[in-house]
Amino acid sequence: MNYASDPGITLAYLVAAVLFILALRGLSHPETARRGNLLGMAGMAIAALATLAHPAMLLSGVGLIVLGVVIGGAIGAVVARRVNMTALPQLVAAFHSLVGLAAVFVAASALNAPQSFGIGTPHHIHVESLIEMSLGLAIGAITFTGSLIAFAKLQALLKGTPVTFNGQHQLNAAIGVLIVVLIIAFVASGGSFLLFSAIAALALALGVLLIIPIGGADMPVVVSMLNSYSGWAASGIGFTIGNLALIVTGALVGSSGAILSYIMCKGMNRSIINVIAGGFGNSADAGPAGANTEGKAVKIGSADDAAFIMKNASKVIVVPGYGMAVAQAQHALREMGDILKADGVEVKYAIHPVAGRMPGHMNVLLAEASVPYDEVFELEQINNEFATADVVYVIGANDVTNPAAKTNPASPIFGMPILEVDKAKTVLFVKRSMASGYAGVENELFFRDNTMMLFGDAKKMTEEIVMALGH
Amino acid sequence: MTPAQLADQADALAHKATVLAQNAAGFAAQAAAHAPHGAPLIDLFAIFVMAVFVGYYVIWSVTPALHSPLLAVTNAISSVIIVGAMLATGLKGGYAAHAFGFIAVLLASVNIVGGFLVTQRMLAMFKKKAK
Numbered sequence: 001m002n003y004a005s006d007p008g009i010t011l012a013y014l015v016a017a018v019l020f021i022l023a024l025r026g027l028s029h030p031e032t033a034r035r036g037n038l039l040g041m042a043g044m045a046i047a048a049l050a051t052l053a054h055p056a057m058l059l060s061g062v063g064l065i066v067l068g069v070v071i072g073g074a075i076g077a078v079v080a081r082r083v084n085m086t087a088l089p090q091l092v093a094a095f096h097s098l099v100g101l102a103a104v105f106v107a108a109s110a111l112n113a114p115q116s117f118g119i120g121t122p123h124h125i126h127v128e129s130l131i132e133m134s135l136g137l138a139i140g141a142i143t144f145t146g147s148l149i150a151f152a153k154l155q156a157l158l159k160g161t162p163v164t165f166n167g168q169h170q171l172n173a174a175i176g177v178l179i180v181v182l183i184i185a186f187v188a189s190g191g192s193f194l195l196f197s198a199i200a201a202l203a204l205a206l207g208v209l210l211i212i213p214i215g216g217a218d219m220p221v222v223v224s225m226l227n228s229y230s231g232w233a234a235s236g237i238g239f240t241i242g243n244l245a246l247i248v249t250g251a252l253v254g255s256s257g258a259i260l261s262y263i264m265c266k267g268m269n270r271s272i273i274n275v276i277a278g279g280f281g282n283s284a285d286a287g288p289a290g291a292n293t294e295g296k297a298v299k300i301g302s303a304d305d306a307a308f309i310m311k312n313a314s315k316v317i318v319v320p321g322y323g324m325a326v327a328q329a330q331h332a333l334r335e336m337g338d339i340l341k342a343d344g345v346e347v348k349y350a351i352h353p354v355a356g357r358m359p360g361h362m363n364v365l366l367a368e369a370s371v372p373y374d375e376v377f378e379l380e381q382i383n384n385e386f387a388t389a390d391v392v393y394v395i396g397a398n399d400v401t402n403p404a405a406k407t408n409p410a411s412p413i414f415g416m417p418i419l420e421v422d423k424a425k426t427v428l429f430v431k432r433s434m435a436s437g438y439a440g441v442e443n444e445l446f447f448r449d450n451t452m453m454l455f456g457d458a459k460k461m462t463e464e465i466v467m468a469l470g471h
Numbered sequence: 472m473t474p475a476q477l478a479d480q481a482d483a484l485a486h487k488a489t490v491l492a493q494n495a496a497g498f499a500a501q502a503a504a505h506a507p508h509g510a511p512l513i514d515l516f517a518i519f520v521m522a523v524f525v526g527y528y529v530i531w532s533v534t535p536a537l538h539s540p541l542l543a544v545t546n547a548i549s550s551v552i553i554v555g556a557m558l559a560t561g562l563k564g565g566y567a568a569h570a571f572g573f574i575a576v577l578l579a580s581v582n583i584v585g586g587f588l589v590t591q592r593m594l595a596m597f598k599k600k601a602k
Contacts, residue, residue, distance in 0.1 A: 013554075020548045021525060027533040027541050030597040037540075037594060040548055041587050051557045061561025061569070068560070068573050069553075072580025079581070080588035085596075088539060088589070095546045095586055098578045105575035106555040112571065113564030117555075128512050227542055234549045239515055241555050247515055248522040253549040255526035260538060353535065360538030364593050372600035378535050 012050030013245035019043030020249050024256070030373055047245045085368045086325050089358040090154035092223055097147035099230040100207075103140025104200060106237050107133050111191055117241045125191040129240055134183040136236030137196065138203040143229040145207030150222050153211075154357055160216025162278050168213060169277065175206045213278025217322070217399075219357045221264045221275045228257025260359050267353030267379075269405075269415035298434070301452035303464030306393075306428050309452075310336075311469060313390035313426075315346040317382065319419055320362050321355050323396020323431070327458035330369035333395065336462055337371065339469045348385070349376040350419050352400035379417060389424040396430065396458050398437030401445060411441055427451045430461050540593045547586025553579035 019039045026036015048069075052062060083091050110133055114120045119129035152158040179202050186195040214222050235250025237243075265272050310316055318337070324330060337347045349371060355362045366376055386392060394401055397419075404411040405418045421427050422445055429451060436442050445451055454461050533541050556579055559572025 016551065017522075020551075021529060023544060023548065024526075024529045024533065024541070027537045027544070029534060030537065030594070030599075033537055033540060033594045033597070034591070037544060037587060037590050040544055040590075044548065044551060044583055044587070047551050047554055048557065051554045052561075054558065054561065056563065057561040058563065064560050064569065064573050065557050065576055068556075068576030069580045072577040072582075073584040076581040076583065076585030077588060080585040080592065083589065085593075088543075088593075091585075091589065092539075092542050092546060095543075095582050098582045099546065099549050099552065102550070102552050102556060102575040102578040102582075105571045105578070106552060106559055109559035109564070109568045109571035109575065110555070113559065113562070113568035116558060116562040116564050116568065223542065227545055230549050231545070234552045235519060237552055237555050239512070239519070241558065242515065243554055244515075244518065245551050246554055247519050249548050249551045251519050251522035252526040252529070253545040255523050256530045256541065256545045259527065259530045260542070263535070263538075351535075358539055358542060360536060360541070363536040364539045364596070367593070367596040367598070370596075370598065373536055373597045374600050376536060 006055075009050045009053060010244060012046050012053075013243065016043040016047035016050070016245045017248035019046070020245075020252060024252060085365055086328060087155075088364060089219060089223060089356075089361060090151050092358060093147045093151040093154055093226065096223075096226045096230045097144050097151065100140045100143030100145075100147060100233055103136050103230075103233040103237050104144060107137040107140065107240065108196070110237075110240055111193065111196055114191070119240065119242075120191075123190045123192075127187055130187040130191055131183070132236055132239035134186050134196075134199055136233050136240055138179055138183070138199055139229055139236055140233035141200050141203035142207040142210065143226055143233055145204045146211045146222075146229070147207075147226045149208055149211040150219065150226060153216060154219060162215040163212040164278060168209070172206065172209050175202055175209070178202055179206070210276070214275065215278065216357070217354075218268075218275050218278075220354050220359050220361070221261050221268075221272070223358045224257050224260035224264055225272075225276075226257070228254050228261060231255070231257055264354055264359060267417065269413075269417065296447040298446050298453050299449070299451065301428070301454055303454070303461060304468045305452065306454055306461075307465045307468035309426055309428070310340060310345065310391050310393070310465070311343060313340075313345055315348075315389045316340055316391045316393060317386060317389045317421075317424065318347065318349045319392060319394045319397050319401060319421060320349065320351070320366065321395065321397025321400065322357060322361075323398075323458050325356055325361065325365055325396070327396065327460075329395060329459035329462050330365045330371075332459050332462035332466060334366070334369040334371050335466045336393075336469065337375075339466060343469075347375065348382065350379070350382045350386075351376060352379055352397065352419055353417075355397060355400060379419060383420055386420045386423040390426065392421040392424040392427045394421060394427060394429045395462065398431070398443055399441065401427075402437070402441060402443045403445060404441060404443070413441055421445070422448070425450060428454055430454045430456070430458050432457065536597070537594075540590050543586055543590040543593065547583055547590065550579040550582035550586065553583065 020043045023036045023040030026032040110117050114125045120126050153160050182199045231250045231253025235247050238246030238250050340347050351362045401419050401421045403422050405413045405416040556572050556575030560576055
């Protein structure tokens with residue numbers, strides 16, 4: 001009754017894995033992405049049905065499974081329909097936590113009834129299965145609590161500021177070593193439930209400790225990293241139960257999250273170690289960077305001024321940041337763009353890789369406001385166009401435009417690729433106050449002659465500009 | 472050899488055969504319990520490594536504009552862990568194994584349905600310029 005040896009079922013899992021690959025491949029373009037998503041759904045259905053076709057599946061078990069799928073599915077459907085697009089980062093974080101927790105429970109179940117998966121008998125589980133199981137367990141548990149903390153920070157249940165204390169990294173390292181030691185003991189014990197619980201408890205604690213020192217604006221990296229972890233946890237469980245679909249999918253998701261983390265880190269010119277170590281934007285080392293701007297005056301403008309300048313421009317580039325998401329200004333922004341376009345002004349949008357709280361966050365918000373995706377450009381695509389732009393409208397972004405990243409080696413953001421908005425004829429900055437950005441660095445752009453500060457809420461200010469343009 | 476002796480011998484042989492068969496069954500059960508499950512580990516590992524490479528190349532081809540849907544859909548598909556949860560729930564096992572499995576089925580279902588639907592919602596918003 002060896003499950004994995006049934007060629008029909010294994011083939012079904014292979015088909016599911018291929019469909020998942022195609023689902024990801026579809027995301028290379030918005031046109032093919034929707035079909036890709038449908039292929040992904042089909043793959044999931046095939047994998048689930050193949051599992052139900054297991055010859056030893058109990059009828060009562062099928063009932064229980066259907067019950068779980070119906071309840072869970074209903075919750076998922078309601079959440080997915082109701083969620084606000086600005087709340088996507090926390091939703092994704094919450095979903096990651098569920099994958100992690102599911103991995104923990106599957107591992108616990110495999111420990112409890114190893115014969116179901118053909119990996120031995122209780123207390124006599126195969127060595128390799130125990131290793132795989134404990135890896136799935138540990139990574140799953142870290143993913144679970146880590147994602148919960150990320151969720152709490154994104155949902156503003158916890159403060160976004162980094163939580164750091166003395167000996168933090170040493171403590172984390174010690175817990176990590178202890179987990180490894182316990183895994184070895186667990187494997188040697190043939191599957192002790194006590195050691196299993198101890199590994200779970202330590203990994204849960206480690207998940208919390210790993211994420212609390214990381215600040216709010218580093219969340220794109222955290223979300224990507226936890227995405228990666230959830231994949232590796234799934235793979236670990238896949239090895240434990242010898243399931244092809246799970247191993248392949250886990251590997252795909254694991255590498256996806258890792259690549260996204262890499263892209264996000266590159267977008268900030270920081271190493272992944274630096275991000276994980278945390279505490280960024282919390283320190284005083286920003287001091288010398290902004291010193292030369294003291295006492296300088298900024299030019300303050302009104303919505304009418306901004307409308308006048310934009311109306312007379314021939315090319316306007318909009319640079320949105322997290323502030324736009326917070327203020328929910330994307331709809332007003334699109335209206336502004338529509339009016340300008342109707343007046344014959346060329347309007348484009350420039351997105352920095354780390355704008356927002358998750359990879360691609362700004363693109364989704366602009367899409368939500370019906371901004372056509374072919375007006376939205378990535379940093380490399382649009383950076384040399386700022387020189388030909390009459391107006392740049394920076395809304396809720398700051399650090400990603402700061403020239404200090406190129407000119408001031410003492411700045412904490414030195415080396416970070418920036419949107420070169422300073423090359424445009426006029427820069428309009430919508431900001432609530434003169435407060436510095438996340439990195440704690442003052443932006444010398446504010447004090448330049450061709451910069452006009454528009455103080456106020458991003459949404460309100462944009463709406464006022466829309467009004468002014470209408471007259 | 473009298474028929475009675477013959478019968479005794481046959482009986483003894485039959486008994487021996489039964490014992491042997493029982494032993495064999497015991498060995499087989501032991502072997503089954505200790506045999507590597509499904510494909511050997513190294514085969515699975517080879518598949519894993521290949522899949523990491525496939526993932527590497529496929530993910531780099533994803534346009535940055537769709538990185539949010541990518542996160543959501545990878546979340547949905549990693550919930551294929553439901554396969555393990557279903558086996559834990561539906562096969563013969565103790566109450567604990569079934570309970571753990573059931574919880575995992577529920578959690579993974581939230582993710583699968585929620586993940587695919589929210590991806591669909593996001594992708595539906597990406598529109599081209601109206602000509």
